[in-house]
Amino acid sequence: xxxxxxxxxxxxLLILSLSACGGKRKTGNTKLPAAQSGGSGTDFQKNxxxxxxxxxxxxxxxxxxxxxGYDAFVFYVDKKNKSAAILCNKPECSHRDNKCNAWIxxxxxxxxxxxxxxxxxxxxxxxxxxxxxxxVLRSMELDGTKHDVVQSLEFTVNGGGMQNVxxxxxxxxxxxxxxxxxxxxxxxxxxxxxxxxxxxxGADEIGGGTINFNPNALQxxxxxxxxxxxxxxxxxxxxxxxxxxLYSYQPESGEVRECWKTPDKNEVGAWEKSGVxxxxxxxxxxxxxxxxxxxDLWRADLSTGENERLAKTSEKTKYGSAVFTDSYxxxxxxxxxxxxxxxxxxxxxxxxxxxFVYGIDGSFIKELSLKDLYKKNSKIEHSSLLFCSGNxxxxxxxxxxxxxxxxxxxxxxxxxxxxxADIESGELTQxxxxx
Numbered sequence: 001x002x003x004x005x006x007x008x009x010x011x012x013l014l015i016l017s018l019s020a021c022g023g024k025r026k027t028g029n030t031k032l033p034a035a036q037s038g039g040s041g042t043d044f045q046k047n048x049x050x051x052x053x054x055x056x057x058x059x060x061x062x063x064x065x066x067x068x069g070y071d072a073f074v075f076y077v078d079k080k081n082k083s084a085a086i087l088c089n090k091p092e093c094s095h096r097d098n099k100c101n102a103w104i105x106x107x108x109x110x111x112x113x114x115x116x117x118x119x120x121x122x123x124x125x126x127x128x129x130x131x132x133x134x135x136v137l138r139s140m141e142l143d144g145t146k147h148d149v150v151q152s153l154e155f156t157v158n159g160g161g162m163q164n165v166x167x168x169x170x171x172x173x174x175x176x177x178x179x180x181x182x183x184x185x186x187x188x189x190x191x192x193x194x195x196x197x198x199x200x201x202g203a204d205e206i207g208g209g210t211i212n213f214n215p216n217a218l219q220x221x222x223x224x225x226x227x228x229x230x231x232x233x234x235x236x237x238x239x240x241x242x243x244x245x246l247y248s249y250q251p252e253s254g255e256v257r258e259c260w261k262t263p264d265k266n267e268v269g270a271w272e273k274s275g276v277x278x279x280x281x282x283x284x285x286x287x288x289x290x291x292x293x294x295x296d297l298w299r300a301d302l303s304t305g306e307n308e309r310l311a312k313t314s315e316k317t318k319y320g321s322a323v324f325t326d327s328y329x330x331x332x333x334x335x336x337x338x339x340x341x342x343x344x345x346x347x348x349x350x351x352x353x354x355x356f357v358y359g360i361d362g363s364f365i366k367e368l369s370l371k372d373l374y375k376k377n378s379k380i381e382h383s384s385l386l387f388c389s390g391n392x393x394x395x396x397x398x399x400x401x402x403x404x405x406x407x408x409x410x411x412x413x414x415x416x417x418x419x420x421a422d423i424e425s426g427e428l429t430q431x432x433x434x435x
Contacts, residue, residue, distance in 0.1 A: 032174055032185050032196055032251040041113045044171040044224035050280055050323040052332075053384035053396045055416055055434075058109035060116070061389055062142065067116060068386075068418075070434060072098075072105035074116070074144065077431060079392075082420055084432035087144035098122075101144035108167040112188075115139045119153055119168055119177075135165055137175060137188075152192045153177045171224040174251065176231075181218040183231060185251065198249055199231065199256055225283045227251070230259075234277060244277035246288060248302070259302045260288050268307060271295035272319065272336065282324035289329065289360065291322040293336075297329060297362055310362030317356060323385045323393070328365075328423070329358040330393050332385045352383035355393060357423055368421050372428060373397060379415065391423040394431075 051057045058069030066077040067087065073095065074087040088101035095102065106118035119137050134154040140147045153168060153175070168177035176185050182200035186192060200218055223230040229249040234242050246260040265274040271292035272279060278290035288300040289310070297311040313320070317333035324330075334352035355368040374380050379399040386394040397417040418432040 031254040032187075041111075042172050044169050045111065046223065046225065046282065046284075047323070047325040047389055048387050049221075049223065050282070051384070051386050052321045052323075052334075053386060055384075055398075056386060056396055056418075058106065058118070059387060060109050060111035062111050066387075066389070066394070067109055067111065069104065069106065069109045069118075070416075073100065073102040074104055074109065075102070075432065077394075077418070079389075082429045082431050084418060089143065101140075101147075104138075104140075104147075106138075107165050108169075110170050111142075112170045114142070116142060117150065117170060119165070121165060135177075135179075137168065137177075150189055151175070151186070154179060155192060166220055167222065169222045169224060171229065172227075176222050176224075176229060178218075178220050183220060183222075185229075199233075199247065223283055225285070228283075230283050232281065242276060246281075246302075260300050260305055263307055268292065268298065268309075269295050279320075280322040280324070282329075284326055284360065289324060291320075291329070291331065293319045293321065297322075297331075297358065299362070311358055311364065313356065313358070316364075316367070317354070320356075321352075321385050323388050324360070325388050327360055328388055329360060329362075330385065330388050330423075331356045331358070332383060332395065334382065334384075350382050352385075352395075355421060357393075366423070366426075368393075368423070368426055370395075370419075370421070370428065373417075373419065373430075377417075383419075386418075388423075393421045393423065395419055395421070 045061055048059050048061055051059060056068050056070050060067050065079050068075045068077060075084050076087045077084040086095050086102045088095055090101055093100050097103065098105070104118045104120060105122055106120040108119050110117040117137060117139050119135055121135050122133055134152060137150040137153055138147055139150050166178040168175055170188060173188055174185050175188050176183065178184070183198045184195040185198055186195040218233055218235070221232045227250065229251065230246060231249070232244050232246050234244050236242055243262040245258060245262070247256055248259045249256050262275060262277055265271070271294040279293040281288060281290040283289070286302050288302055290298050290300065291313070292298065295314060296309055297313045298307055299310050300307045313331055317331065319335040320331045320333050322329055322331045332352045333354045333356070335350060353370045353374055355370065357365040357368065359365055370383060377399050379401055380397055382398045384396045384398070386396055388394070397419055399415040399417065401413045401415070403411045403413055414435055416434040417430055420429045420431055
């Protein structure tokens, strides 16, 4: 049994400089117990963290297959056969409600140490009414059975944590989660009252300025590589602009430091989100790899903050989206459509008929055409990158249409196709369809 966490009653003052990595660091009362040793079953799955789809943004991987969250359900994709099915073997199940084994209705999906984990915020029927369970981490077996509550991720049910639920991650025995705009860590299965506060207090100083604290203002993207936890936060700068800023956290020492900040366009040139945020990013061995749509592929040394252009990807495609592995950078040539997508993150993207594959060192490997898919289905409007694993790139093709309006309201006719492109052979496989 792990020792309980140190009390988090004292606020953590994190003093960080205006520069990327050369400033002050702060070690406070934020130490976590000794983490589990690393391994394929206990480490955060870096390559599954970069989906661009608003339809499938929860996914994880095991040795035999992938688990994808679509709508409120989990689907299993067999790696070898490239076939998929809903994760439920109940006879005569309709697969339409919470009685289905595949039902999670969650915000995240993680494969960890032989089980699946997800966080959800459902209400349950109790005494003729409904009880709000708050933000809860749950587990299930790999076949979809035995759903269990692991621990609460909310200090006060119906409190600030539920106003802005964000994806937690599990890494080497620790759950990292956000509540009320603050990042916490706790051993998996432990009582939330023992959680350690890591970052996000209103007293935290960022780049010479102080957070204008709002429990819903800070949006985190969590990541882990080796012993280090990383989190990207879009924070207000002293000049009142906002920039994505990357921080690192060392669980054993409790040290938090700012290690990179989105560069200005006068340093790297303009891109789609100039000066605000990278289009995609990934960390490996102390380096940040980041793609700027409308610009190029870059790498930053997190010990110095120095940015280096790895590849002039704009020579292949001006705009795009990217997913990473430790070996590859895969870029799809989709482009901003100009219409604001209120469900997703800003711009609506259209197109996407060619994949460009680079090595993680920036070397160009090959180009993969998806145009045959478009020829077979004239309704295809967009393809979205999901992830890359081994030599397989998975993406979601959207061929949905709209029915004629009834009383002024048009309903969608969903047609989504899960596809896979083999980097070595170039073979395209249609794996599964939702309609």
